[in-house]
Amino acid sequence: MEKFNTYFITGGAGFIGSHLTARALSEGKRVIALDNFSTGSIDNIDSFKSHPYYEFHEGSIHDLRLLKELSQSADIIFHLAAAVGVELIVNDPLNTIETNIRGTENVLHAATKNKTPVFIASTSEVYGKSEQFPFKEENDIVLGPSYLSRWSYAATKLVDEFLALAYSAQRELPVVIARFFNTIGPGQTGQYGMVVPRFIQQALAGESITVYGDGEQSRCFCHVSDVIEAVLRLINEPKAYGQVFNIGSQEEISINQLAERIISLTQQETQRQQRVKITHTPYEQAYRPGFEDTVRRVPDTSKVEQLVGWQPQYKLDRTIKDIIHSLVSAVAA
Numbered sequence: 001m002e003k004f005n006t007y008f009i010t011g012g013a014g015f016i017g018s019h020l021t022a023r024a025l026s027e028g029k030r031v032i033a034l035d036n037f038s039t040g041s042i043d044n045i046d047s048f049k050s051h052p053y054y055e056f057h058e059g060s061i062h063d064l065r066l067l068k069e070l071s072q073s074a075d076i077i078f079h080l081a082a083a084v085g086v087e088l089i090v091n092d093p094l095n096t097i098e099t100n101i102r103g104t105e106n107v108l109h110a111a112t113k114n115k116t117p118v119f120i121a122s123t124s125e126v127y128g129k130s131e132q133f134p135f136k137e138e139n140d141i142v143l144g145p146s147y148l149s150r151w152s153y154a155a156t157k158l159v160d161e162f163l164a165l166a167y168s169a170q171r172e173l174p175v176v177i178a179r180f181f182n183t184i185g186p187g188q189t190g191q192y193g194m195v196v197p198r199f200i201q202q203a204l205a206g207e208s209i210t211v212y213g214d215g216e217q218s219r220c221f222c223h224v225s226d227v228i229e230a231v232l233r234l235i236n237e238p239k240a241y242g243q244v245f246n247i248g249s250q251e252e253i254s255i256n257q258l259a260e261r262i263i264s265l266t267q268q269e270t271q272r273q274q275r276v277k278i279t280h281t282p283y284e285q286a287y288r289p290g291f292e293d294t295v296r297r298v299p300d301t302s303k304v305e306q307l308v309g310w311q312p313q314y315k316l317d318r319t320i321k322d323i324i325h326s327l328v329s330a331v332a333a
């Protein structure tokens with residue numbers, strides 16, 4: 001039996017936050033959500049607003065007083081609020097650093113009074129340019145230089161991990177940290193550079209799909225429902241506290257193959273005849289001169305599997321179809 005009844009979710013109007021909210025409400029939990037709508041959206045929370053167990057606060061994780069107040073009535077805090085998306089990170093590194101470091105410190109500080117357990121969302125980006133595949137939690141980390149602002153996201157998330165582990169060791173705060181690999185699903189927007197919804201939106205609009213770089217870089221995409229299942233299993237397992245876990249799919253695909261797959265599935269699902277083209281845009285043009293991408297990002301998920309028996313259930317094609325259907329119905333609505 002799950003011991004947590006009231007979830008406080010920072011970044012609750014975001015992609016993962018709103019899926020977590022839906023799952024929590026469907027299981028009879030109470031949800032207190034906080035979001036400043038920087039990348040989240042009102043559409044993501046529309047269907048919960050009238051739910052008797054749902055409470056939404058528009059505000060920021062920079063507001064320590066508000067965080068303390070909202071933490072008071074929570075049994076657990078899911079800290080998902082962050083500056084995310086490559087485009088945003090590259091264009092506004094200061095906001096990234098302030099939100100991801102000061103914001104997380106505020107959340108941990110607010111949780112300390114009642115020792116409220118905190119789940120921290122970290123990222124596969126922290127592995128940086130490491131070539132020790134697949135990535136294991138105890139691997140060394142190889143980040144690029146600080147004058148390339150794209151690395152600020154990885155560096156700040158790594159500081160969040162250090163902070164959370166220090167709160168765990170020195171303040172006895174129960175924390176669980178997960179490094180999410182690429183997480184996708186219905187409701188995610190391509191607006192901030194997320195590759196799968198961007199490609200699907202382009203394919204649905206009949207535009208050519210723009211692949212950044214040579215497209216030979218590969219990723220593993222996991223359905224958001226699988227990710228949430230892993231998170232919930234971990235927070236309910238006492239042995240997970242004070243530890244870091246990879247959460248992701250091991251189904252690896254190059255970005256060129258992804259574009260091809262999205263083109264055929266979009267054609268199949270919408271019965272369109274017209275086949276869109278794939279074009280390649282150099283990174284310097286897509287982002288800025290000197291931009292570095294990681295060539296591969298594959299998780300070793302044996303740690304989470306051994307502790308809580310988790311494995312992803314969704315295959316990539318099914319996830320892509322889910323996203324196509326959600327985008328088609330959003331346009332039709």
Ligand SMILES: NC(=O)c1ccc[n+]([C@@H]2O[C@H](COP(=O)([O-])OP(=O)(O)OC[C@H]3O[C@@H](n4cnc5c(N)ncnc54)[C@H](O)[C@@H]3O)[C@@H](O)[C@H]2O)c1
Pocket residue numbers: 010011012013014015016017034035036037038039040041059060061062079080081082083084099103121122123124179180181182183184
């Ligand atoms: N989606 C992925 O593939 C992925 C991969 C690795 C890690 N993550 C992590 O998972 C978490 C959720 O990501 P997501 O994909 O749902 O992105 P998202 O952008 O949809 O969600 C982040 C939410 O945080 C909110 N936010 C940002 N700054 C805030 C602030 N100062 N105060 C309050 N709210 C604020 C945004 O408005 C947004 O709703 C993030 O911490 C992200 O770093 C996501």
